[in-house]
Amino acid sequence: MPRLLVAEDDADLGPAMKRALELDGYVVDLFARGDDVLEAASVNAYDVILLDLGMPRMGGLEVLRQLRAEGNATPVIVVTAFDRTRQRVAGLDAGADDYVVKPVDLEELAARIRSQLRRKDGRSADSVSVGEVTLDFSGHVASLEGEVVALTAKEFRVLALLMRRARRFVSKADLEGELYDQEHWVESNTVEVAISALRRKFGRDFIRTARGLGYMVGGPHA
Amino acid sequence: MKRSSLSSRLYRRVLILLALTGLGMGAILYSVTNREIGRASDAQLVNASRLLYMMMQDELTAGVLAARGQNQDQAQDQAREPQKLDDDPLLSDEERKAFHASYDWCMFAVFWEGQPVAQSGWGAPVSLVPRQPGLHDFIAVGDHWRSYGLPGRDPRLLVVVAERDTMREFSMVPVLRKLALPLLLLIAASMLVLWWTLRKSLSEVERLASTLNARSLADLTPLARGDWSRDLGPLIVALNKLFVRLDQAYELEQAFTDDVAHELRTPLAAIRAQAQLLRKSVPAPQQEETNRLLAVVDRAGDLIDGMLTLARLNATAVSTRSVDVHALVADVVAETLIHLPPETMEFSVTPDHIVRWRCDPSSLQIALSAVIGNATVHARDGGQVDIAIVRSSDRLAITVGDRGRGVPPADRDRLLRRFERGTANEAGSGLGLSIAVKAMKLAGGTVRLEDRQDGGGLLVVLSLPAAIDHGLNA
Numbered sequence A: 001m002p003r004l005l006v007a008e009d010d011a012d013l014g015p016a017m018k019r020a021l022e023l024d025g026y027v028v029d030l031f032a033r034g035d036d037v038l039e040a041a042s043v044n045a046y047d048v049i050l051l052d053l054g055m056p057r058m059g060g061l062e063v064l065r066q067l068r069a070e071g072n073a074t075p076v077i078v079v080t081a082f083d084r085t086r087q088r089v090a091g092l093d094a095g096a097d098d099y100v101v102k103p104v105d106l107e108e109l110a111a112r113i114r115s116q117l118r119r120k121d122g123r124s125a126d127s128v129s130v131g132e133v134t135l136d137f138s139g140h141v142a143s144l145e146g147e148v149v150a151l152t153a154k155e156f157r158v159l160a161l162l163m164r165r166a167r168r169f170v171s172k173a174d175l176e177g178e179l180y181d182q183e184h185w186v187e188s189n190t191v192e193v194a195i196s197a198l199r200r201k202f203g204r205d206f207i208r209t210a211r212g213l214g215y216m217v218g219g220p221h222a
Numbered sequence B: 001m002k003r004s005s006l007s008s009r010l011y012r013r014v015l016i017l018l019a020l021t022g023l024g025m026g027a028i029l030y031s032v033t034n035r036e037i038g039r040a041s042d043a044q045l046v047n048a049s050r051l052l053y054m055m056m057q058d059e060l061t062a063g064v065l066a067a068r069g070q071n072q073d074q075a076q077d078q079a080r081e082p083q084k085l086d087d088d089p090l091l092s093d094e095e096r097k098a099f100h101a102s103y104d105w106c107m108f109a110v111f112w113e114g115q116p117v118a119q120s121g122w123g124a125p126v127s128l129v130p131r132q133p134g135l136h137d138f139i140a141v142g143d144h145w146r147s148y149g150l151p152g153r154d155p156r157l158l159v160v161v162a163e164r165d166t167m168r169e170f171s172m173v174p175v176l177r178k179l180a181l182p183l184l185l186l187i188a189a190s191m192l193v194l195w196w197t198l199r200k201s202l203s204e205v206e207r208l209a210s211t212l213n214a215r216s217l218a219d220l221t222p223l224a225r226g227d228w229s230r231d232l233g234p235l236i237v238a239l240n241k242l243f244v245r246l247d248q249a250y251e252l253e254q255a256f257t258d259d260v261a262h263e264l265r266t267p268l269a270a271i272r273a274q275a276q277l278l279r280k281s282v283p284a285p286q287q288e289e290t291n292r293l294l295a296v297v298d299r300a301g302d303l304i305d306g307m308l309t310l311a312r313l314n315a316t317a318v319s320t321r322s323v324d325v326h327a328l329v330a331d332v333v334a335e336t337l338i339h340l341p342p343e344t345m346e347f348s349v350t351p352d353h354i355v356r357w358r359c360d361p362s363s364l365q366i367a368l369s370a371v372i373g374n375a376t377v378h379a380r381d382g383g384q385v386d387i388a389i390v391r392s393s394d395r396l397a398i399t400v401g402d403r404g405r406g407v408p409p410a411d412r413d414r415l416l417r418r419f420e421r422g423t424a425n426e427a428g429s430g431l432g433l434s435i436a437v438k439a440m441k442l443a444g445g446t447v448r449l450e451d452r453q454d455g456g457g458l459l460v461v462l463s464l465p466a467a468i469d470h471g472l473n474a
Helices: A013-023 A034-043 A060-069 A085-093 A106-120 A153-164 A172-183 A190-202 B006-055 B057-061 B064-069 B072-080 B093-102 B172-214 B230-281 B284-314 B325-338 B361-378 B409-415 B432-442
Strands: A003-007 A027-031 A048-051 A076-080 A098-101 A127-130 A133-136 A141-144 A147-149 A207-210 A214-217 B107-112 B115-119 B134-140 B143-151 B157-164 B321-324 B346-350 B356-359 B384-391 B395-402 B446-451 B458-465
Touching: A003 A013, A003 A034, A013 A027, A013 A106, A013 B230, A027 A034, A034 A048, A034 A060, A048 A060, A048 A106, A060 A076, A060 A085, A076 A085, A076 A106, A085 A098, A098 A106, A106 A127, A106 B230, A127 A153, A133 A153, A153 A172, A153 A190, A153 A214, A172 A190, A172 A214, A190 A207, A207 B325, A207 B346, A214 B325, B006 B057, B006 B093, B006 B107, B006 B143, B006 B157, B006 B172, B172 B230, B230 B284, B284 B361, B284 B432, B321 B325, B321 B361, B325 B346, B325 B356, B325 B361, B325 B384, B325 B395, B361 B384, B361 B395, B361 B432, B361 B458, B432 B446, B432 B458
Parallel strands: A003 A027, A003 A048, A048 A076, A076 A098, B346 B384
Antiparallel strands: A127 A133, A133 A141, A141 A147, A207 A214, B107 B115, B107 B157, B134 B143, B143 B157, B321 B356, B384 B395, B395 B458, B446 B458
């Protein structure tokens, strides 16, 4: 049973998060002070840490830096009210694996925790996950909810580019360019064929499209 | 009133000063020259009288006048009528010629015991010539005259030499005529040199202006004192103080909005979490109520986000640069699409390639997010958002068209203001379009609401003029 550390000083939010995550089947330790978080993280092995940045005594960023300085590689999701770009960048630079702005949807938070757990579960560093889909570049393997999905070389290349640029649009021209490197000749509908095949294999909603922009993968918690 | 440039005002003033100085110096020079010429002319009159006296020495020694003095009446008759040169007992014909050879502009008269005994035979009538020693002015035959009376060794003798004043007057006209061309060249050259010197001296100010222009408005680092001349020192110090004050104001504003964000979002997050927990535990019929509670919480969250965005726009520094507007639109659409349930709305963007425009990307992105977000809230039923980027030579327009119910013309202005919603029970914070208006204003643009021409729906037009690079031009 995965064990989570929730660092949140708000007397209402902390217990509510703890309860919601426990209902999802996690073992949850709740702490309200930064120094307590550091101590607990050094004693217990947590699977994921949910960290508020605005804690008393020791701020979340300082806790995160110290954790990483001590060699603790536990995935950390920052859950904070601070939403400026430079604050996000500072959080990710300090070693956070994800950054969520309050008020967060508990289901979205659960999905993000699952994503971190999957990432933690013995996959190579050379892989990327978007939602329930994982792509292992070194093994050339794609999987959906842990189940391997067979892909053609073209499909793999298209999916790889989309996943590397998750949450952003990739133009059809860029996708054709990716295939051209391999093929030297790309039929006009090659990309559409590959996208159609990928949608069949991973779900229609996995790849989203907008006319004039291209294709995109990723949801609110991917 | 448009004020002229510092350099041209300074230039005009220095020119006026130079002209006044030149005129003053000319006047002084003219007066000094006239005085010196007068003095030299007087000296010449003295010399002329001495020469005449010396020429008469032989006759005087011979006692010619003493003899004539005994016949006063005769002498008087001779003075009244022009004397025959040959008959002059004092000056021979040769002596007269010799005198006139040297002083042809001088008339003379010789008096013995106040009576004329010899005269040059031209010029002022001898009766008007002053019969006193020394320098005198008098008027005769319509002219001003200057005379010098030299008393002889015998005090009964007085030699008077006179000349017209016009002979001694110094005229500027011929001098000016000769000097005209060189003077004009000199004046033109001086004006050029003066202008060049002024521009060179004021180039520091221009350098300061271009240095400030080249900065982004977010760059509030102090100017290095050492890089500027001492004359600009006080200005640099004042500018640096202003930068510090602005920087502190930005910091304070940011700290305040960060505090507000934390203090408002955290309890809201707690309410949301509790509501979600409640939804899991209550029986199905009550779940609808918790869903409504969650919707209210989300609207409060949107409101806080909107208020924070508006507050932050107050402290936003605009930084204009070349922006790929197509990529910016793509990012905003991606972020919107990510948070929408699948199959809710379709998006299209034209054209499908890079469109570059000089603008502030941050404020444009905020405006675009607000408008597209507004379309997803108020026109979700229409299921479609069409975005067009239209670039002309002096303007960029981004149109966002939805397939919702549209907005009647009477309500359009009202909708662009804060906390105004289409209808009372609609979702949304009522801030979206006012955020767009404020962000576009910051970027130097405007927001307009129109009807879609291709079927029903609202068309929001974000319009940006060509950016003018005047540095502090936000």
